[in-house]
Amino acid sequence: MSELSKCFYQVTAGRSCRDLCHPEYATCWQSFVGITKTLLPGSYKLYLSLLVIPPLVKGGGYTVEYWRNHILGYVSLSFKTYVQAISGLTLQCLLYKLFGKLHYYCLMGVPGFVSAALVPWLPRVHLRLQGVTYFNMMLEVMIRKSKLRYLQKLRTSKLWATVCFMLFSAKIMHVLRAETVNQFWIMYPATGKEDKMGNTPQKRKIAPCLHDASCRSYVLDGIWKYALVGFTIEAARGVLSKGSLVYGEPSRFLQELRQSIGFELPLFLATYVGSFRGLSCWLAHHTGRERLGHARLAGLLSGVCYLIYPKYQIFTLGFTKFLEMSWEHHLNTVKEKSSWLKLLQRIPYLRLVHMISIGYMYHALVFHSHLSPPFNSKCVNYCSDFRVERIKRRLVSWMLEHSWSIVGQ
Numbered sequence: 536m537s538e539l540s541k542c543f544y545q546v547t548a549g550r551s552c553r554d555l556c557h558p559e560y561a562t563c564w565q566s567f568v569g570i571t572k573t574l575l576p577g578s579y580k581l582y583l584s585l586l587v588i589p590p591l592v593k594g595g596g597y598t599v600e601y602w603r604n605h606i607l608g609y610v611s612l613s614f615k616t617y618v619q620a621i622s623g624l625t626l627q628c629l630l631y632k633l634f635g636k637l638h639y640y641c642l643m644g645v646p647g648f649v650s651a652a653l654v655p656w657l658p659r660v661h662l663r664l665q666g667v668t669y670f671n672m673m674l675e676v677m678i679r680k681s682k683l684r685y686l687q688k689l690r691t692s693k694l695w696a697t698v699c700f701m702l703f704s705a706k707i708m709h710v711l712r713a714e715t716v717n718q719f720w721i722m723y724p725a726t727g728k729e730d731k732m733g734n735t736p737q738k739r740k741i742a743p744c745l746h747d748a749s750c751r752s753y754v755l756d757g758i759w760k761y762a763l764v765g766f767t768i769e770a771a772r773g774v775l776s777k778g779s780l781v782y783g784e785p786s787r788f789l790q791e792l793r794q795s796i797g798f799e800l801p802l803f804l805a806t807y808v809g810s811f812r813g814l815s816c817w818l819a820h821h822t823g824r825e826r827l828g829h830a831r832l833a834g835l836l837s838g839v840c841y842l843i844y845p846k847y848q849i850f851t852l853g854f855t856k857f858l859e860m861s862w863e864h865h866l867n868t869v870k871e872k873s874s875w876l877k878l879l880q881r882i883p884y885l886r887l888v889h890m891i892s893i894g895y896m897y898h899a900l901v902f903h904s905h906l907s908p909p910f911n912s913k914c915v916n917y918c919s920d921f922r923v924e925r926i927k928r929r930l931v932s933w934m935l936e937h938s939w940s941i942v943g944q
């Protein structure tokens with residue numbers, strides 16, 4: 536597929552945005568009206584898992600307010616993504632009109648970047664969700680694409696990736712325990728809140744750990760709850776992806792659902808959390824008192840569980856969280872902020888990351904599709920009603936025609 540980038544201008548010479556993007560519509564305006572009418576359900580379908588999975592794994596606190604915010608959040612995010620999809624696809628036509636020819640970067644990359652910039656104001660939580668998801672996918676493609684030797688080693692070596700994940704985990708658990716950052720991670724350490732609330736030293740002497748209940752139930756509770764969360768995520772994902780079979784072939788549905796549910800994710804979550812909690816308790820008892828450094832050591836060692844579920848998604852999640860949390864920790868703990876730090880602080884990183892990574896991933900979907908993760912094509916194809924897939928296929932068929940014509944000469 537990378538061949539496509541080499542002969543893009545030869546194969547698209549003399550072709551218009553209509554030939555490539557919307558042969559089913561005579562004009563760009565008709566195309567705009569057509570997509571405006573048809574793309575809405577795709578965005579709602581894309582975020583269905585975001586509607587279903589969080590309440591399933593939440594495990595309590597289902598107030599009316601929670602449901603209202605949750606459903607409104609889903610409706611709003613889906614609608615804004617729909618607007619983003621329309622603007623991205625329409626920009627392809629506008630950029631063609633502007634330059635008078637199809638341009639390599641203006642086909643997917645620039646429209647993706649600009650449409651992400653144009654999307655109506657996204658709440659920070661959704662901007663973060665989209666931005667971090669796309670940034671993680673961008674990292675995945677960059678690692679796969681890179682010719683750097685050490686990166687290739689990292690890509691193929693589970694050992695290296697595990698060591699890196701262990702280091703990310705150590706730093707993340709350390710800053711979460713120190714309570715200098717307040718961000719999402721797979722698990723959270725018991726913090727010293729009881730201390731701040733004035734627990735007496737005697738109580739800590741009896742129970743050196745900071746968690747409630749006994750150490751045994753603390754560890755077992757983590758293992759059980761996280762295994763259940765992993766299993767729920769896998770089951771919900773399976774039902775959402777195979778759900779359409781219920782109507783057509785119910786017998787195949789159960790069989791395929793069973794096959795699609797993996798046990799690696801629940802096992803990874805349960806062992807990661809269980810080993811972290813177990814080690815923290817052991818260290819606290821062994822040294823007689825819970826210390827800040829224990830979270831770092833337990834985080835480091837429990838990171839070895841990455842071997843059970845060595846996925847890019849987990850690795851890149853660890854990496855981005857490591858960067859984000861280290862940065863926030865630094866900002867919150869530095870004694871005096873230098874002028875360059877103040878300047879850096881003013882840069883809207885999340886917004887920039889969101890725009891750049893969406894542009895990059897749109898481009899990668901068409902021009903480096905063998906490197907693009909399946910989730911990327913799912914996102915774009917759901918939201919564009921498979922128009923981008925058709926664009927890609929047209930380009931490939933033009934390329935084949937072009938190479939045949941060269942062979943024939």
Ligand SMILES: [Zn+2]
Nearest residue numbers: 552553563628
């Ligand atoms: Zn057009």
Ligand SMILES: [Zn+2]
Nearest residue numbers: 744749750816
């Ligand atoms: Zn304990």
